[in-house]
Amino acid sequence: METFHVVPEAQHNALIAAAYRHRGFLADEADEGARFCAEASRHGIRTHNGIKALHLDHLFGSGSKGCVPGAQIEERASKFKAAKIWNANRKLGQSTAYRAMAEAMRLADEFGVGTVSVDNAFHYLWGGGYVMDAAKKGYIAYTNCTAALAEVVPFGGKFPTLGTNPHSWGFPTTDAVGYPIVIDWATSVVAMGRVQQLAREGKNLPPDAAVDENGVPTTDPKKAKFLLPFGAHKGYGLSLINEIVAGFIGGALPTVRNRWSQAEAVGEKGTCCFFFQVIHPDAISGGAFAMGRNQSQNVKAVIADVLGHGNEKCMLPGQLEAGWAKHTAAAGGLLFTAAEIAAFNELATEAGQPLWDAAAFKTVTI
């Protein structure tokens, strides 16, 4: 059980937008950044809430060379009607991603499937948020990106040359199961933040999650220096996909990505790439569902079969996030711990905004 302060969403969004504007972002960028952080908090994604978003912006974004406030997206001319190619010019990742997914949905409406490939992108934080949003709007959505830093050792290797390279898939299953199924994870067993957390707590890592400085697997988080892909060669392959797709788009060498002094010294790029894809569910429907079911009822029946037969305790991907959204709705605001309220107040101080009075928020225990 943990106690949370209930922060009205408008109040949260006002602070986050002000913090982005204070760092030079345009009003629409700041609003998109705030909207995205609210979605992350609504769904219990504490690793990508407003505090983390602005911390990462400081480390790798507008505080470094990764992100340029006010940057304009340029579309590259292409003869391919269902596939757009954008140069984000290091625009805020959330703004770029929302707009790219909107464009991919428009393409899917027209062609059945659409892709938007983005070069010179800045970290979009939580890929699951964009595919969830598209899935809620009725689309099958996918995105991958190259993660900021190479922290993951290829299967059979010693040195980190891969990002944590996440994949995110969203499915329009709200009618079928009550929420969109969202499959969303990094291709490392754990994140580096988790290694640090376990080190602080004196706990061990799972096996085959990390290696020490010599590339030898270790479960001691204090000795762990680099991460391993999940599922041996299979997770390695999934991580490679992001690097290869980015390589075709225009991506940087993974070991110099976001390491600007190294990249610029040798004439390499330091930016990330995004890939978005949306499919209209009508564009894959054979229309011949058993027992007179419609498409959504068929998906519901398939899921019920998977989770039946003694598997009733299994979770669906996206279920935890949907549960958090219910807690948030019931509480009437976004849920933050006392420590998180204090961190938001650091942002308020930076941006010259009124501090939040923790005592003024109602609390809930979950």
Place this chain on the structure above:
Amino acid sequence: METFHVVPEAQHNALIAAAYRHRGFLADEADEGARFCAEASRHGIRTHNGIKALHLDHLFGSGSKGCVPGAQIEERASKFKAAKIWNANRKLGQSTAYRAMAEAMRLADEFGVGTVSVDNAFHYLWGGGYVMDAAKKGYIAYTNCTAALAEVVPFGGKFPTLGTNPHSWGFPTTDAVGYPIVIDWATSVVAMGRVQQLAREGKNLPPDAAVDENGVPTTDPKKAKFLLPFGAHKGYGLSLINEIVAGFIGGALPTVRNRWSQAEAVGEKGTCCFFFQVIHPDAISGGAFAMGRNQSQNVKAVIADVLGHGNEKCMLPGQLEAGWAKHTAAAGGLLFTAAEIAAFNELATEAGQPLWDAAAFKTVTI
């Protein structure tokens, strides 16, 4: 080291095609089936060579209700120009898959991206073969399918309600690394055939690969009854993708798929679904590659970075298959063991074809 007989490809293809024709398949289906088996053998995919293909056809295909020789593919009317929807009417899987991938390549040429969704499909054997073929032709290709039988227990469950549900990605990297990178695997840790092989050899399974009849994980292959997804919830999510996509297309409930008496008794379908997607690499190219590189050179540089820095011993997905193709080319024919030659002769007897004289083939040791 293992000794192989070198069978001229034309002789192999003639036998396999004759075996398919003997079972009622049309000449073009038989030729496509034979061509596919040759590709599997060329690339060392012994689990899906001609012997296995015709064995599976007997068990689940034309010998059961899964596959109908001479079936005609029907295209469903759709307003979406870049997404085709086919009813395969249980046509031979290899014929369906080759044609679907060819259509997806045509769509990618026109729109940048194209999908072909196939309902009422029969097992296409080795998904990697189709994406490898497309990648050799210059495309980024992907396919997934719902596997014939539910053998895999969802993460946190007890009963097998998922297929081994493979995913296959192919990338046109021949210029960059000498062969197409092909990422291709089932979402179970191991295949059921591997469990049986380990049981015969008295060896243990890896941890978390299988469960006993009560759903309890076991490393004893003799007690193993059902399979587990790789990578815990992550592999489970990947397996779910195939079921959900198939559910949207028109797919059967996984637990009755290919179990015709059960399916038909309750009015359910028993067929599999396929999903194919092709992207033209020009349709994702931002064109702004560092150091004056072109797209292929950029992919080459990214891969070199991943496999550098002490990772020189790492393999790329598709590398083993490319190595087998070199062995095959050097030997001047497809490579089969003595036991495999004997199995081919059983097919020859069934189809009324001349037996192969093992002593007449030259041999190589690899």
